[in-house]
Amino acid sequence: MAIASFRQSTPAAxxxxxxxxxxxxxxxxxxxxxxxxxxxxxxxxxxxVTDYPVxxxxxxxxxxxxxxxxxxxxxxxxxxxxxTAVPGRHILRGxxxxxxxxxxxxxFQNLPLAEATSIAFVTPIFITLLGVFLLKEPVGxxxxxxxxxxxxGVLIILRPGAGVIDPAALVILAACLAIALTLVMSxxxxxSESPVTIAFHFTWVCGLVSGLAMIxxxxxxxxxxxxxFLALGLLGGTAYILVIRAYAMAPGSIIAPFDYLHIxxxxxxxxxxxxxxxxxxxxxxxxxxxxxGLYILHRETxxxxxxxxxxxxxxxx
Numbered sequence: 001m002a003i004a005s006f007r008q009s010t011p012a013a014x015x016x017x018x019x020x021x022x023x024x025x026x027x028x029x030x031x032x033x034x035x036x037x038x039x040x041x042x043x044x045x046x047x048x049v050t051d052y053p054v055x056x057x058x059x060x061x062x063x064x065x066x067x068x069x070x071x072x073x074x075x076x077x078x079x080x081x082x083x084t085a086v087p088g089r090h091i092l093r094g095x096x097x098x099x100x101x102x103x104x105x106x107x108f109q110n111l112p113l114a115e116a117t118s119i120a121f122v123t124p125i126f127i128t129l130l131g132v133f134l135l136k137e138p139v140g141x142x143x144x145x146x147x148x149x150x151x152x153g154v155l156i157i158l159r160p161g162a163g164v165i166d167p168a169a170l171v172i173l174a175a176c177l178a179i180a181l182t183l184v185m186s187x188x189x190x191x192s193e194s195p196v197t198i199a200f201h202f203t204w205v206c207g208l209v210s211g212l213a214m215i216x217x218x219x220x221x222x223x224x225x226x227x228x229f230l231a232l233g234l235l236g237g238t239a240y241i242l243v244i245r246a247y248a249m250a251p252g253s254i255i256a257p258f259d260y261l262h263i264x265x266x267x268x269x270x271x272x273x274x275x276x277x278x279x280x281x282x283x284x285x286x287x288x289x290x291x292x293g294l295y296i297l298h299r300e301t302x303x304x305x306x307x308x309x310x311x312x313x314x315x316x317x
Contacts, residue, residue, distance in 0.1 A: 027250030031258045034242035039265030041235040042108060042117065043273060044228055049109035051225070053217035055210055057232070058101050062207035064233020065240075069199050072241050081197045086189060090198070093185045094205020096178045101206065103175025110168035113270035114278045117263055118157055118286035119172045124293045125150040126180035128300075134184060146295040153288025159281050195244055203237075256297050260290050 041061075048057045073081050084090060107116040125147050131137040139147075154173070158165050186198055221229060246255050263286050270276035278286075 024250040024254060027246045027248075027255055028258060030242045030246035030249065031255045032261065034239040034246060035259055035261045036265060037235050037239035037242065039262055039269060041232060041239065042113065042266070043269045044232045044235065045105050046108040046113055047273075048225065048228055048232065049105055052219050052221070053214065054102050054105045054109060055213040055217055056219065057105055057229075058098060059207060059210040059214045060229035061101065061232050061236055062098075062203050062210060064230050065237035066200075066203050066207060066233070068234065068237030068241050069196070069203050072244075073196050073200060076196050077194070081194060081200065084197055084201060085192055087201075089185060089189055090201035091205055093182050093189075093198075094202050095209060096182050096185075097202055098206040098209045100175040100178035100182065102210070103171045103178070107168045107172035107175070111166065111172075112276040112278065112282075113274070114263065114266040114276060114286075115157065115282050116168070116172060117266035118278075118282055118289065119154060119169055120176055121260070121263065121286070121289050121293060122150065122154050122173065123176045123179050123183075124296055125289075126177050127183055128296055130180050130184045135187075140299075143296055143299045146292045146299070150289050150292030150296075153285045153292060155285075156281050156288060157285030199240060199244075251301075257294055260293070263290070 045057060045061070073079075104116070104120060107119070111119075128139060128143060128147060132139050158169050182202075189198060267278055270278075
C-alpha cells in the first residue's frame with residue numbers, strides 16, 4: 001500500500017489503458033518492480049528508525065524523494081505543472097500524508113515488518129468506506145460483506161482477545177485512515193490536476209512539515225546512514241513513478257492485485273534481515289485481508305464496467 005503502500009500514494013487516476021497485450025505485460029512488470037522498490041524502502045525505514053527519530057526519517061523520505069518527482073515534472077510540462085487551482089487541498093492532503101507516513105514508520109519501528117505491512121493493507125477497505133460516507137458512492141451488500149470480512153482479518157492479526165493490543169498497530173490503523181483520505185482527495189482532485197502536480201505538492205508539503213518537526217530531534221547521520229537516507233528517498237520516489245507508468249499501461253483491475261506481493265516481500269525481508277517469523281495469526285489475517293481487498297477491487301471493476309456500458313446505451317443519462 002503501498003501503503004501504502006505504505007507506498008505513500010497511488011496515482012490519482014489511471015491516465016490511459018494499454019490496448020495491446022505487450023503494453024499490459026510491461027505495465028505488470030513495472031508494478032512488480034514498484035512493489036519491490038517499496039518493500040526495500042520499508043526495510044530501509046525499519047533499519048533507520050532504530051537509530052533516528054521517525055520525524056527525521058520521514059523528512060529525508062520526502063526531501064530526497066522530491067528528486068524523482070522533479071525528473072518526472074521536467075519530462076511532462078516543467079514548471080507549468082506547479083500551477084494549481086486548489087492549493088488549500090494540496091496543503092490539507094500533505095498534512096494528512098505526513099501524519100500517515102509518520103504513523104506507518106512508527107509501526108515499522110515497533111512491529112515486525114510483515115505484521116505492520118499486513119495491517120496496512122486495510123487501506124482499500126477504508127477507501128471504500130470513505131467513498132460511501134464522503135462521496136455518497138453506492139455500495140451493495142456484497143462489498144459490505146467484503147468490508148466486514150476484511151476488518152475481521154485485521155482483528156485476527158491484532159488478536160484483541162490475547163491481551164492488550166500493541167499501540168503501534170492502532171497507530172498504523174489511524175495512518176491507513178489518513179492514507180485513505182488522501183487517496184479519496186486525489187480521486188476528486190484528479191479532475192483538474194495532473195498526477196505529477198498532485199505528487200509534487202504532496203511531496204513538498206510533507207517535506208516541509210516533517211522538516212519542522214525534525215528540528216528539535218535532529219541527530220547527525222554518519223556517512224553510511226546518509227547513503228541510506230538518500231536511498232530511502234530515491235526508492236520511494238522512483239517507485240511512485242513506476243506505479244504511475246504501470247497504471248498508464250494497463251487497467252487498474254489487472255495492475256492493483258500485484259500490490260499484494262508487498263506482503264510476500266515483507267515476510268522475506270523481515271526473516272532475512274531480522275529473523276522475524278510471522279505467527280499463524282498474521283498469515284491467516286493477511287490472507288483474509290487480501291481476499292477482501294481483491295473482492296472489493298473485483299466488484300468496483302464490475303460495477304464500473306456496467307456503468308460505462310449503461311452510459312453508452314443511454315448517453316443522455
